Amino acid sequence: MADGDHDLNRGLRSPLRRKLLMGLAAAPALSLLPRNAFAAGPATSAVSTTGLAVTDTEVTCGILHSITGTMAISETGAQQAEKLAIAQINEAGGILGRKIKIIQEDGASDWPTFAEKAKKLLVNDKCAAVMGCWTSASRKAVLPVFEQYNGLLYYPTFYEGLEQSKNVFYTGQEATQQILAGLDWVHKEKGGDTFFFVGSDYIWPRTSNKIARKHVENVLKGKVVGEEYFPLGHTQFNSVINKIKLTKPKVIFTDVVGGSNVAFYKQLKASGIDLSKQVLLTISVTEDEIDGIGGDNIAGAYSCMKYFQSIENDNNKKFVADFKKMWGEKTVIGDVTQAAYLGPYLWKMACEKAGSFDVDKVVAASPDLEFKGAPEGYVRIDPNHHLWSKTRVGKAKPDGQFEIVYTSPELIKPDPFPKGYQ
Amino acid sequence: MNAAILPGSVIGANPNAPEYLLAVDALTVSFDGFKAVNDVSFYVDPNEIRVIIGPNGAGKTTVLDLICGRTRASAGSIKYKGQELTKLTESAIVQAGVGRKFQTPSIYDDLTVFENLEISFPRGRSVFGALTFKRDAEVRDRIHEIAETIFLKDQLLERAEFLSHGQKQWLEIGMLLIQDPELLMLDEPVAGMSVGERIKTAELLNQIIVGRSVLVIEHDMKFVEDIAHRVTVLHQGKVLSEGSMERVKNDPKVIEVYLGH
Amino acid sequence: MFGDYSLGDLGAIFAMQGFAGLILFSVYVLMALGLAIIFGQMGVINMAHGEFMILGAYMTYLCSTFFQSYLPALFPGYFFLAMVLAFCASGALGMLVELALIRHLYKRPLDTLLATWGLSLILQQAYRSIFGAREVGVELPTWLIGSVQVTESIEIPINGLFVMAVTTLITVGVALLIYRSRFGQQVRAVMANRPMAGAVGIDTEKVDRYTFGLGCGIAGVAGSAFTMIGSTGPTSGQLYIVDTFLIVVFGGAASLLGTIASAFSISQTQSTLEFFLSGSMAKVLTLLAVVGILMLRPQGLFTLKVRR
């Protein structure tokens, strides 16, 4: 069984590694000792009444991402961040005096496998919480499982919204949070009044573009001059680039993903569209994606996210340093990676507020929790299980980092079922 | 082609008249401009053994291919018992009563001799007919009877791929026999056979031609002389000569292009 | 949709769209040429074709990093060396694969499909283990980036022109090789009649190996060229495979001319449809048209009618 210890060890490349190893190795031994080493926590019978895997010294948390298959590329950062957060929490004494034990499962980029493994984590391993999933499809596949077995899922990806489950906390942004502030900014600062939408053909880009179109037409009183979708994996964009040239939009708004992303920006660059003059706003490019696209090809484009690696604050400095220490100097940190990092902390805070690991109590304690230590800055959980967060616009630089050109002044309320945008 | 030279035919008769079992008329096929068969006509009577001879590339096999529907004619007609064959599918042509043996033995290697014959048994030829086909006494008896005729009764349960070359040829003839065709077309039935097998094959052919017409392609002149009622000589896609073996042998045109060299 | 635009605009767009079609055509030819040799001439269904392309792309990536670190002065010209290396690497791997795998399967074409699919899985995982799961960004020399300004409003991407040039060169080269050279003669002889070719003293095994290697090598060059327009990752090769096979099959597998004609018609259809419809529907319609025509005319566009 691939439990977390093994994978964690493999990735650690630092003194932290040795410390963690010692800590983990000590964990089983601890249970033999009288309860004093970690005895700060309350009695097990008090913190767990529903049969979760909670012992006097440990609490089990699942991690469920794709390690293999096509999605492994994207999901790597998220699971690394989750492991980092858990290691840090453990180092600081765990949750309610209990160390977090990781059980990691591979969703293998295959949705039934996600459902299968989710069920295993809940039914066999009795995980008190699960950090996981990346694509909407995988989340949709595991959702009924979490609802049926009353599990707890922290989901890190920015997504299309239109969902709200008692058993899920969404630590990424839903579509209106991510998009609207960016559109407002581009409208105000860059005079964006005509837009051309290009997206991959699936639910997230289509829903996002729908919201964007409503906002452009109804609020900004602008015009959408084109809206195009390409099958996932499409690599030829010259025709659509010509269409963009013909319609001359002020703003190109893109949500192309995966290998298509790389092809799109390379061909855009080659076609002579100069991103220092043509405004391009994307909601699908983080630092992770730039790695594959090549910084030169996308420099000048604006990306709309809640987090960039270059955010200047103490939380983030420490987070970036710790992350690189654990996973290597060359790693980059994107929006989803940071959102995944929040999951374990939000869970910890909710458990401590509730004084229990019981899912119902943790869920009940969560709304209005505030996390001031987040790398992105301060966030708050809304009663609708999404996070209040700021939205930022970053300008891509040739070195693969973003220069933050705008930060929304206030936290933006999550609105997964936006009225007037459907 | 002059119909008058055909013994037994009526001059000026309608070639569609039912006296002919097979009437091939002005048959032409071209492959990318090359006319492999060019304006060929000949007529086969009921119960006649007709041999087609000719040098390599004369279009002999193509004529058989055209008759059995394997190749589609560019022009001309093939009438079998008054029915136009050029428009029919291969299987419909077979079901009309035309059987064909290929040059190289064409049998099912993975099946036993018994199963080879059974598949050729003319019943249950539709999809659902085949699903509900029963191996009843009639089928068995007929297969044993044929097996006996083609000298393979002891090999019935053997996989066909283990048969000798000659035995394979016989098996294929047997597969035709069990269809009980009225017109049997054989493409070089004795090619590659030992002398002993050749004699046995001639004996076999003499047995099976009773009550049907046979169209044979053969190079072995001795064999041709043994069996042919009449001979058609093809050369470069055209009919060069036709008639009894005696007549053909003495035709100067034939001597020049074929027997001469 | 054109009411709002000036004639000049439209003219420029049509010119550029024509070039977009030509670029797509070149891309398709380049993708399909290697496969046309392997599938068309040898009858081997090489499902790992995309992975051979990606090997070429990775060679280009290695080259670019090497030149950047050690020979920055020569960086502008590295791409040519990269393409040669890509050809050699993919060709050598191809010959190795032929030796170890393909030559046992010439009589079972459908089984080559399964075996090469297995090979593609192995190659994908190998790339993942060696280069990492993420896509790598290939640095291009600056002269390959950007576009040529033909008139005020007509711009042609340089990398597109480069792909067109590479395609033309390789196509002419392959045509000469197959139809004019001694080697090509042997290849055609072996494909037409293997035992006879063997009997007249052609080393058929060697010809097979070199033919397969040639096809794979061309795939490598294609992959190398595609680093300019597409992604380079362990699974990027999979993006090309369906299109590539359809082009070869649609062209009538046995002829190079057919492959080119088929690439032309498919690329023009797709690029025109993409312009007038949405991208996804254009793709579906193009594929449907190709499949539909293949159902009606299974021998493809160009085949000789021969006696079977």
Next chain:
Amino acid sequence: MKNPVQTLTKSVTVNDNPFMKPIEWLSLALLALVLLVVLPSLLDAFRLNLVGKYLTYAFVALGLVICWGYAGILSLGQGCFFGLGGYCMAMYLKLEASSVANTKIQSTPGIPDFMDWNQITELPWFWKPFQSLPLTLILVVAVPVLFAFAISAAMFKRRVGGTYFAIITQAIAAILTILIVGQQGYTGGINGITDLRTLHGWDIRTDSAHTILYFVNGGLLLGCILIAQFVKKSKLGRILVAMRDKEDRVRFSGYSVAGFKVFAFCLAAAFAAIGGAMFTLQVGFMSPSFVGIVPSIEMVIYAAVGGRMSLFGAVWGTLLVNWAKTSFSESFPDLWLFGLGALFIAVVLAFPNGLAGIWREHIEPRLTRRVKGLRAPPPAIVPHGAPAE
């Protein structure tokens, strides 16, 4: 001499075509025992559900044995039929889960949630038949079979075969995937049709439902094996083999080859569709990721590992590959793809007859000897070169 030989031969041929040979009955009994007794008693509900999921792929592999192994038609688009069957079932379940009471927060209650998100305000016409369970059960098989018929009739009439057919079916799988993903208002898009709850009021998400569905699934699979066995043993089965070897000869024995190929392909599609429907029931959703090229080819490898000519092999092959996938991909995610790739190559190069070949060459002769020894018929009755040995 003549008579004894003849009677001998006849006495063999009279019994030469039983529905199943003793060894085959034994294999069937063994399979039934393992599927219906051993696995349910050994595995917990969770693992059993997993095996149930694998077994739905076995339906596809079974179809491929008939279509590829026997008829020589390699289809790389079996995922289409698996998916269509699964989608038909999912549409029914989704409509049941989208009752007006369950969906009252939507702007149009009573239609599936993803339609509501896509501003569809009325149930599309092609969803309407799926409000009825009996109709759904018919359509689960009918839709994929008609689709298979439409594809194959056109192609086989024009004698598209072998590699061409494989590539075209592959392209069709690609097209269907793009269509399903693109038409998300009608199909649920890339997420598929999720959150399925009840079948005619019966909650399919509980452990007991999973167990019952497992047995239904196992029973259906055994039923399909018997159907396949019937086809294989009928003259049609022998014609398929004959056709694979010498298509022309079959044609010149008076058969319409296209009809037989269409039948084999449609039968395979029907099996795949049943598998797809059972998949939806047991897993609780259906998505386009089971329609595309990759799952389609993986299903071919199940059949190949089991032995492309063996009905039982198809089931064992499916179970083996999936078991290996689950256990190896958990422990050695990197090695798994190497292993799977090597498996493809090994099966093609070294074991073209798969597990069944190993069984037939090494185990069955011994067993047959045992069985025959027990029944003690005179050994002389077996003629030299008896079939299938």
